Amino acid sequence: MLLHPQFDPVALQLGPLAVRWYGLMYLAGFLAFIALGRHRAAKQPWQAFSAPDIDDLLFYGVLGVILGGRLGQVIFYEPGYYLAHPLEILAVWKGGMSFHGGFLGVLVAMALFAQKGGRRFFAVTDFIAPLVPLGLAAGRIGNFINGELWGRVTDPSLPWAMVFPQIDMQPRHPSQLYQAGGEGLLLFVILWAYSSRQRPVGAVSGAFLVGYGMLRFLAEYFREPDAGIFGLSYTVSMGQWLSLPMVIFGMWLMTRRRN
Numbered sequence: 001m002l003l004h005p006q007f008d009p010v011a012l013q014l015g016p017l018a019v020r021w022y023g024l025m026y027l028a029g030f031l032a033f034i035a036l037g038r039h040r041a042a043k044q045p046w047q048a049f050s051a052p053d054i055d056d057l058l059f060y061g062v063l064g065v066i067l068g069g070r071l072g073q074v075i076f077y078e079p080g081y082y083l084a085h086p087l088e089i090l091a092v093w094k095g096g097m098s099f100h101g102g103f104l105g106v107l108v109a110m111a112l113f114a115q116k117g118g119r120r121f122f123a124v125t126d127f128i129a130p131l132v133p134l135g136l137a138a139g140r141i142g143n144f145i146n147g148e149l150w151g152r153v154t155d156p157s158l159p160w161a162m163v164f165p166q167i168d169m170q171p172r173h174p175s176q177l178y179q180a181g182g183e184g185l186l187l188f189v190i191l192w193a194y195s196s197r198q199r200p201v202g203a204v205s206g207a208f209l210v211g212y213g214m215l216r217f218l219a220e221y222f223r224e225p226d227a228g229i230f231g232l233s234y235t236v237s238m239g240q241w242l243s244l245p246m247v248i249f250g251m252w253l254m255t256r257r258r259n
Helices: 021-043 051-077 079-084 086-090 099-117 121-131 133-146 175-194 203-219 238-255
Strands: 010-014 017-020
Touching: 010 021, 017 021, 021 051, 021 121, 021 133, 051 079, 051 099, 051 121, 051 238, 079 086, 099 121, 099 238, 121 133, 121 175, 121 203, 133 175, 175 203, 203 238
Parallel strands: none
Antiparallel strands: 010 017
16 A cells, blocks of 8 residues: 655745646646647648647647636536635636536637637647647646545555545545546547548547547546535536536547538
8 A cells, every 4th residue: 555645736946936746737738739739730731730820729728728627627516615715716726627627618719719710620629639638647647746636445455555644544546647547648549549640520539539538437436526416426426427428429520421
């Protein structure tokens, strides 16, 4: 049985400025987005994206991730807490970002980008889908460093069972690392391989939705459960409820008939 390392969430102190590991993980995800995006644009000319386009995509995407992710956390997961502590909504450096909220924020941002450039919406999302998972992995590592989003209680004989002293002294799944490996690294490999040749518009976006939705649904069985939809049930968690529409719509995108 392992003990969570209890990392200092502050990576670097520069006078009054505190640089936190959580923020650095987001920065790593954004840098990976630029590097992979430029590589993808150079190797796949049919995508018709340039280096300046990648920079613009990142700008729009960052706004969508931060605004949508934070609002998703507030609305989907902790409305009561943030209603009582409204100023905490602005404290994004402390963690607390909903993937599903960030996902909706990015969709809005990509719709604006597509409209501005006269592009098809799904052509844009097809291009960025394989660039996202490594950023998700970095975010989950940030959760692990912060000691948040811990897993369910498990058998102490599990070799990698971990105690998170900030919650209790029970052995738990390090579910943040499970998600970094599944929704991050594994999904990246799948999407990168699937998108290596030209696909019908919408297919790569659909593969992302199906892959993330299924991996997230599975990961929820190892995470400490949320209260479920509207706080009514722990049987199906909020994360699972929000992942189901992603899987259904993704399957439709991958299998729909195209002219």
